[in-house]
Amino acid sequence: MAWQFDSVTPIYLQIIMAIRSGVLKGTYPPGSKLPTVRELALQAGVNPNTVQRALTEMERDGLLHAERTTGRYVTTDQAVLENTRHKVSAAAIAAMCDKLRGLGLDDGQIIGQVEQWMKENQENEEKEIDIE
Amino acid sequence: MSIFECHALTKNYGSVTALDNMDLELEGGRIVGLLGPNGSGKTTLIKIASRLLQPTSGELLIDGMKPGVATKAEVAYLPDRQFLPEWMTTKQLLQMYKDFFTDFDMDKAAEMMASLQIPDRQNIKKLSKGTRDKVQLILTMSRRAKVYLLDEPIAGVDPAARDYILKTILGNYAEGSLVLISTHLITDVEPVLDEAVFLRQGHVILHESVDALRQRTGKSVNDYFKEAFAC
């Protein structure tokens, strides 16, 4: 199975996260048609009802909209997409901050570390390009 | 009316009580895990549902009917052992299923066997155990049944085959039907389940949707099971 699930979070929430990421990554580009419930369930190796529940939630958020006969489509509404980006980022940042705070860093130090990391990585990328 | 109901179902084998005044109601369109340690009554329950066993008292109803010829036509049962007649070829087996089950999709079954490169004129006797297990699974899941009873479908099977089996189940069960999977290998099966039914010493100690259980306890079904059944 290509999709990885942790064993603690409710699966429908994990599916929502996965599809949101997919939208941002370009796997399910804005305006595109989503695979059917059964197809997604098969790809992910999960129960179709769980997938259905996740998709219904995302319809409510506005990320997906259902055309009665043809299926579900990813929205092209920029505001919704921006909101989705925000939600996904927030989740990742929350996880990171949880971890770093647990290691004793305060908010100022966290931001400082992030900036330093970005600078270092930028330099590394440039070095790689030079080598090539 | 639920598609699967038990009321005060009891089964005794001599002095051993396998099912103890059990009540359970399951709806169609769900994949339900029947989970419990060995000897908790899972196989007994499934055998009664497929009429391979008679209850001592109480009743079990499938689609509102007591197990009998009519329910057998609607129930697809996959036992936890090899049951294929060794003298038949795979082709003859497909024909036999078609002869006896009006809900059997022969084309789909043949297609699935072909995709696994199982030769159709091969004697069952010549197939390896793993291949026979897959043939049994394919035959069972090619039925458009109202209730699928799968007894330990992934036990004793390597991880790749497990994947295949779960995908086959997911991809082939009829819309609106009930799939009851009895297993003690919970982690592999958990993502596929709608609901979990915990069985201990012949009665139901839990019947909840998997997502609700995770949300409520913050644990996976597997971990919660380990707690609930700690020795």
Add this chain to the structure above:
Amino acid sequence: MLGKLLKYDFKAVGRIMLPMYAAMMVLGIVIGVTARIETGGKTLLSIWMLLFFLLVMAAVILTVYLLVERYYRSLLGNEGYLNCALPVTTLEHIASKVIAALVWMIFGCLAVAVSGLLMGLISTDWQDLVEAAQFIGQRLLHLADNAEALLLFVKLFVIAVLSLTMMVMMVYAAIAVGHLWSEHHILGTIIAFVAFQIVMTIVVMVFDKTGVAIHFAKMTGVVCYTVFWLAVYGTLTWYILDRHLNLE
């Protein structure tokens, strides 16, 4: 559904017995030819005859074995998980097995008879054959006129078939009873079989004492007796397979 069950029961046994019967008939032809061309030492003929005899013995033993094994394996062995889950009544299962058993036994007798006939037809001179045919033809016509003798034949045939059916049913019932004893089902079967014999003998003795036996000396008596036990064993088998099935 019964027809479908029969189809598979025939297939299961046929794949072994039909080749045997074919071999038997081929051997019959061979013997017939050998008898014809050999005029002197009869050693080759004796060898073929011995072979034929062994083949018939093997066929008989194999038939009995197969019919028992087929019943046990398909209903009470691992195949039982498939067969007992078919949308078919227990009565249909039993009927299919009994009918198949009967048919194969009769078929076996026919195969032996045909082989013998082939032997005779091929080895006999044409004139002798014609004479024999005329003789038999006359006797048969004679018989056809004699309604009483004809009726006797029919009665004997019916009794033979019923008795055979009853014996098959008795064996199946013994196996079913044996199945109830899950740890020692073979021992259970043997005990049941012996018990059946004892019970049947006791019943006969009881009837003897009460003087009702006189009526049973007649044909109809025998038929009633056979049908009675057929019903008893049939019901016992049905009850166990339907209500007390416990596959392992």
